Amino acid sequence: MTDPLPPTRRNRASLTYKLRYAAQNPDKIRAYLSRMSRDLKFRVASRDHVAYYRSVMRSDTARNPEAAVGSRSHGRWLALGRMQFDYLLEHGLKPDDRMLEIGCGNLRAGWRFIDHLETGNYYGIDISPDILLAAQHTLVRQGLRDKMPHLALVGDLKLRFLPSAHFTVVHAHSVFSHSPLDVIDECLANVGRVLAPGGFFDFTFDRTEGAEHHVLREDFYYRTETLTRLAERHGFTARLMDDWEALPHGQSKIRVTRPEPAEGTAPA
Known part of the structure; x- marks a missing residue:
């Protein structure tokens, strides 16, 4: 039995998909039922999505x-980190850039960014204290303490403690794929303040061309136009990075930029 739909048309939350997947992968049923049980437990105990996903990460x-x-x-950890790094390097990342990585995790790509950037130019944030402790271990293992990266725990994506117009590159890999739309909206509403003139924000997401849906509260699937329109409402220009689609990673990528003010006009 095979799934007749292409990956971007599948609704992984539908009963039909779940039954078909279970029939094809009976060895994964037990693990999925365990995830469902955990999902219910964390939903009951969590006041919001950030608290919920912090429990997932713990x-x-x-x-x-x-x-x-x-x-x-x-x-695979090394390969995915290398893929992110190589792509940004080919698409404008320079050693003197000041980079903010949202959802830095245990520095899968971050340690390569830190090594490439000038000392002190990397700032990683994450909602999970547990994964940030793992990030410290990565720094030690890779011998990057002298590069003085910043790692900070956050409780939301309002970015209030960060300086205005400071970061020339903002990067979020596999963050919006785990976020409901209100969390994405919060990020896009605030990232423009910390983004330097001429800077860009790259983020990945799980793309669907069918009905938008989520699996438990862990994995969210969006249409491209939903996220580009949301970015545009916050004053950005947004485009799907088509060349990213060809790489073996399973997610799509959008780049948002703030249009430069016309000559002779004051910035907004």
Whole structure:
């Protein structure tokens, strides 16, 4: 039995998809039922989505920090980090850039960014204290303490403690794929303040061309136009990065920029 729909048309929350997937992957049923049980427990105990997903990360990180950020093996952890780094390097990342990584995790890509950037130019934030402790271990393992990166725990994506117009590059990999629309809206409403003139914000997401949906409260699937329109409402220009689609990672990427003011006009 095969799924007749392409990946971007599948509704992973539908009963039909779940039954078909279970029939094709009976060995994964037990793990999914365990996730459902955990999901219910965390929903009841959490006041909002950030608290919910912090519990998810605590649970996943306790088992394996690399798996907690979506890597099935250390080799895959290295490969995905390298892919993110190489792509940004080919698309404008320079050593003198000041970079903010939203959802830095255990520095899967972050350690490469830190190594490439000038000392002190990397700032990573995450909602999970557990994964940030794992990030410290990555820094030590890679010998990057002297690069003086900043790592900070956050409770939301309002970015209130960060300086205005400071970061030339903002990056969020596999953050919006785990976020409901109100969290994404909060981020886009505030990231423009910390973004320097001429800077850009790259983020990945799980793309669907069918009905938007989520699996438990962990994985969210959006249409491209939903996120580009949301970015435009916050004053950004947004475009799907088509060349990212060809790489073996499973997510899509959008880049948002703030249009430069016309000559002779004051910035908004």
